[in-house]
Amino acid sequence: MFAFGLTEPNAGTDVPGLTTTAVKDGDDYIINGKKHYISNGGNADIIVVYAKTDPAAGSRGISAFIVERDTPGLRIGEGDDKLGIRAARTYELFFEDCRIPAKNRVGDEGEGFKLAMEVIDRGRLGVAAMAVGIARAALDEALKYSKERLVANKTIAEFQGIQFMLAEMNVDVELAQTYTYYAASLKDKKGYRLSKKASTAKLFASEASNRVVQKAIQIHGGNGYMKKYPIERIYRDQRILEIFEGTSQVQKIVIAQAMLKPIKQVQEGIRV
Incomplete structure (x- = not known):
């Protein structure tokens, strides 16, 4: 290990x-x-x-x-x-x-910083994948609970307000997964600079998972706050995703610098 x-x-x-x-x-x-x-x-x-x-x-x-x-x-x-x-x-x-x-x-x-950044880029893809898994687990729990919880002789899944939340959660999960897979596929390209795509995947997937988990807790109501329901642990596990391997704010810095680098090179008279 x-x-x-x-x-x-x-x-x-x-x-x-x-x-x-x-x-x-x-x-x-x-x-x-x-x-x-x-x-x-x-x-x-x-x-x-x-x-x-x-x-x-x-x-x-x-x-x-x-x-x-x-x-x-x-x-x-x-x-x-x-x-x-x-x-x-x-x-x-x-x-x-x-x-x-x-x-x-x-x-x-003197090569340590370069080596560390390469490891971190791969780590950010890993965190994005974790975010997808956590978000999908939260959606699965919310969907299951909404089909079982009865209010006024109806499952809460029959209420449009809950359906809208489930639909929004599904969109976040599907988009986070699709982009994470796309960014991961680029890692196999020899010489490809992965930093921007890895940061994009990490930023979107981690923040999407936050939105999904928040809605999942809301669908569970008070039960979502109780340790006997899996969503309680999912809620605690999700929070680190926007912090480690670079906070969301750091990802924005990486993305913005990658976007602005060609502009800076042109301004300095460097041929791009």
Whole structure:
């Protein structure tokens, strides 16, 4: 099992601001720093850790390293007690003079930021797929409940207000799934810059799933707030989708920058 050791307490979205360091010492590197919210961090056999090999170089000073679980100097904190996705454990990781061989460096020095962004693009497709699954599960639960719940000797599914909500939920699920599949298909194209499409899929699917889950809770009424109904857990699990692997606001930044890049190149006299 692997873990992706990037996020720090003061460097989440601001990846170039990470402060974990890897200092060359002969044929080794010595890593010092702290990571948090690391999925599988307490269970992984191997952690790919991102650290500054040149603190003055910003993003170009970040390198990636393989750190094995039993390496002296690596200390694993207690698992986080989270609102949702509780089966996906996250941990703090502490590196205290953690010595690893230089051969454990992934790629050249300074390539870590590029490697991390490639992983994050793929991760955003994964979150979009999670959003589709959660939204579809919420729709299934709402549809089932609406066919069973009786009011005035009618199932609530017979009321037009509920039907409109179900139709809106279905539209969000179908569009989120279609675009996520489309974006995922582009990953197989050699040399294709996936960032904009991955961010678009993540932004739309995660926010669509929020809308679907909100309506599903509403259809359940007070029962949707009770733990004995699956929608309660679905509601808690959904919320993280608009936060991790880049918040919705970060996705908008990525999309806008991709849209404006050709304009900027033309303004600077670069042939496009």
